[in-house]
Amino acid sequence: MKYVNSGEGKVPLITLIAILSISLTVNLPGLAISPILGKLDQVFHHVTELEVQLLTVLPNLVTIPFILCAGKICSQKNQIFVLGTGLVIYTLTGILYFFASSMTELIILSCLLGMGCGLVIPLAASLISQNFVGEARTKELGMKSSLSNFSIIFATLFVGWVAALDWHYSFFVYMVPIIPLVLIPFMTNKYIGKHRIIDSPASSSTPAEAATAAKPGVAAPVPAANVNSTSPRFTGKKAILLLVGIMVLYFLITYATDMVSYYLPFSMEHYHFSTDDVGVATSLYFAGMTLGGFLLTRVLAVLRKSTFQVALLLCIIGLFMVGFLHAYWSFIIGVFLMGFGYGVIQPVFYDKTSALAPTRQKNTAYFSYLLACNYVGIAVVPFIIGGAEKIFKAQNDPNFAAIFNGCVLVVMLVVAIIKCKSFVFEAESK
Numbered sequence: 253m254k255y256v257n258s259g260e261g262k263v264p265l266i267t268l269i270a271i272l273s274i275s276l277t278v279n280l281p282g283l284a285i286s287p288i289l290g291k292l293d294q295v296f297h298h299v300t301e302l303e304v305q306l307l308t309v310l311p312n313l314v315t316i317p318f319i320l321c322a323g324k325i326c327s328q329k330n331q332i333f334v335l336g337t338g339l340v341i342y343t344l345t346g347i348l349y350f351f352a353s354s355m356t357e358l359i360i361l362s363c364l365l366g367m368g369c370g371l372v373i374p375l376a377a378s379l380i381s382q383n384f385v386g387e388a389r390t391k392e393l394g395m396k397s398s399l400s401n402f403s404i405i406f407a408t409l410f411v412g413w414v415a416a417l418d419w420h421y422s423f424f425v426y427m428v429p430i431i432p433l434v435l436i437p438f439m440t441n442k443y444i445g446k447h448r449i450i451d452s453p454a455s456s457s458t459p460a461e462a463a464t465a466a467k468p469g470v471a472a473p474v475p476a477a478n479v480n481s482t483s484p485r486f487t488g489k490k491a492i493l494l495l496v497g498i499m500v501l502y503f504l505i506t507y508a509t510d511m512v513s514y515y516l517p518f519s520m521e522h523y524h525f526s527t528d529d530v531g532v533a534t535s536l537y538f539a540g541m542t543l544g545g546f547l548l549t550r551v552l553a554v555l556r557k558s559t560f561q562v563a564l565l566l567c568i569i570g571l572f573m574v575g576f577l578h579a580y581w582s583f584i585i586g587v588f589l590m591g592f593g594y595g596v597i598q599p600v601f602y603d604k605t606s607a608l609a610p611t612r613q614k615n616t617a618y619f620s621y622l623l624a625c626n627y628v629g630i631a632v633v634p635f636i637i638g639g640a641e642k643i644f645k646a647q648n649d650p651n652f653a654a655i656f657n658g659c660v661l662v663v664m665l666v667v668a669i670i671k672c673k674s675f676v677f678e679a680e681s682k
Contacts, residue, residue: 253447259388261450267443268392270435271383274335274376275400277342277429280407281311281369285362285422295419296355303355309631310359311366316627318370323620331375331616332440338371339433346426365426372429374620376400379439381606381615387549389606393599394548401541401595403428408535486675491608495618497676498608499625502601504664506629507636508657509567509594512537512587514633515653516574522650523578537587544595551596557678560600561668566593568661575654604675 255262285307318338326334345364352358380392407425414421437443486494516537517530544551544563555562566589573586605622609615637653646652668677 255449257388258383258448259385261448263383263444263449264438264447266435266438267383267447270432270438271376271379272392272395272399273432273435274372274379275396276403276431277339278369278373278376279400279404280425280428281315281362281365282308285358299355303359306359307355307362311362311369312627312631314363314366315370315373316624316631318367319373319620319624319627321620322371322374323617326375326378326616328441331378332436334371335375335379335439336433336436338368338375339429339436341368342372342429343368343427343433346423346429349423349426350420368429373623374616377602377605377623378616378619381602381609381619383444390552390599390603391549393602393606394545396545397548397595397599397602398542398545401538401545401591404538405535405542408531408538412531486608487610491610494675495605495608495621498601498604499622501664501676502598502622503625503629504660505564505567505594505597506626507633508571508661509590510630510633511571511637511653511657512590513630515637515650516583516587519574519578519650519654520583525580525583529580529583533583533587536584537591540588540591540593541595541598542591544592544597545599548596548599557672560597560677561665561672563593563596563600564661564665564668566590567597568658568665571654571658571661575651575658578651 254265256265256268322334322338341364345361345368348364349358349361352361377393377396380396381389384392407428411422411425414424512534516533517527520530520533521527551563552559570586570588570590570593573582573589577586601622602619605618606615609618637656640656641647641649641652644652644656671677
């Protein structure tokens with residue numbers, strides 16, 4: 253059996269693969285619908301604008317309460333059951349999509365999809381946090397972020413291709429949850445406890461476990477009390493306040509950079525670029541996010557405590573390139589820089605959340621709060637920018653969204669530089 257480093261010993265490679273496979277599913281809701289939005293009136297007669305809006309918005313809105321629900325109900329004993337339930341709902345909904353014959357059915361299925369995905373999302377990060385510590389945890393959280401963003405690139409290309417054959421084929425993308433569903437047995441506490449190898453007796457949670465782990469190569473159970481083998485750096489109200497600070501930052505950065513999904517097509521089309529050009533630029537945004545997560549440990553090794561500030565600066569440069577420069581190369585480079593910066597920051601926030609959580613149950617709850625902010629940030633983009641356009645009388649300016657959000661991040665960067673020694677803004681959270 254092959255093993256990988258967990259930061260306090262080793263866990264089976266198949267366990268890591270199983271846990272990381274969950275990340276392939278978390279960003280998929282809505283993707284299969286997007287290619288057919290432009291021709292829904294051809295597929296279904298008398299489609300209203302409200303129905304189209306419900307079809308695109310409901311999955312994300314329904315996901316938010318179920319993310320929080322997962323954080324509330326999950327414990328060490330039932331978290332795999334919750335994960336399995338979410339994946340089953342997710343998969344069955346994907347199958348039912350093939351038989352949908354009306355807009356009402358699509359809307360109902362979109363809600364079910366949001367429910368299943370919401371139960372899964374916090375556990376994709378929490379299971380990594382529970383089974384890895386230190387640099388190993390940082391690395392795997394970077395991989396988790398990278399894979400979740402890579403799945404968007406793959407799914408977008410796949411859906412765009414098969415939708416041209418038959419709009420029902422788009423829903424094949426919702427079969428991806430079958431992969432982690434099949435691999436669930438390798439994520440259970442029983443399996444990990446049986447096959448996990450503890451390097452040092454000091455990392456066991458009881459004298460009996462320490463005696464067992466003292467024998468080289470002998471598997472020991474996973475400590476149940478704490479997320480990490482070391483004591484939490486912050487506790488009580490201090491930890492809660494720091495978590496709130498991280499949540500606010502995550503919300504703002506997600507909101508600021510996700511303007512790509514809403515406003516980049518309008519901006520590029522205003523400057524006479526084709527839909528193919530828009531597709532390439534959008535793909536490079538997610539490619540940047542994928543690369544940022546994949547290279548996280550190397551970036552941290554080079555930039556160290558200034559990682560957050562530099563990554564934030566890249567997002568700002570990217571936004572201003574999109575807002576002020578309107579050549580094809582500036583759009584391409586700008587969105588890639590935004591994606592790379594966000595791809596670095598995202599797993600750093602995951603790592604900080606892991607460091608704040610004192611127990612396994614709190615770990616999942618903390619991640620549910622953080623990840624809910626992500627989906628809220630995505631959902632409110634058009635509302636915040638729409639309100640700002642009215643205030644600044646810029647409704648017809650195709651560049652306003654990028655410039656306005658760039659200014660929001662400039663303010664955040666100033667605060668991040670002033671508070672660079674704060675736990676919230678430093679990159680080394682361990």
